[in-house]
Amino acid sequence: xxxxxxxxxxxxxxxxxxxxxxxxxxxxxxxxxxxxxxxxxxxxxxxxxxxxxxxxxxxxxxxxxxxxxxxxxxxxxxxxxxxxxxxxxxxxxxxxxxxxxxxxxxxxxxxxxxxx
Numbered sequence: 001x002x003x004x005x006x007x008x009x010x011x012x013x014x015x016x017x018x019x020x021x022x023x024x025x026x027x028x029x030x031x032x033x034x035x036x037x038x039x040x041x042x043x044x045x046x047x048x049x050x051x052x053x054x055x056x057x058x059x060x061x062x063x064x065x066x067x068x069x070x071x072x073x074x075x076x077x078x079x080x081x082x083x084x085x086x087x088x089x090x091x092x093x094x095x096x097x098x099x100x101x102x103x104x105x106x107x108x109x110x111x112x113x114x115x116x
Contacts, residue, residue, distance in 0.1 A: 067073070102108070
């Protein structure tokens with residue numbers, strides 16, 4: 001069957017008779033059926049992104065808690081400043097310890113010795 005045969009066959013079928021009330025109520029019925037047929041918009045939420053956000057937030061809270069409670073930065077800075085003071089004291093004391101000249105194959109050198 002080609003297009004022209006189908007067209008002539010469709011035009012040969014009579015239209016169904018409808019009462020006047022049907023045509024008056026037709027637009028309201030179409031609107032009602034469209035509202036009823038429209039599906040509720042659903043978000044396709046996956047649990048993986050929420051899990052990743054929750055895990056990263058808990059890790060950040062854990063790290064911040066450890067930093068606040070144990071204060072490793074304060075302890076490290078205290079240790080560095082203590083060692084710095086010790087090194088500075090030793091460097092200032094070196095000239096007082098140099099008392100003896102020593103000769104070897106490389107020439108004369110100061111011998112570092114403790115105070116007596």
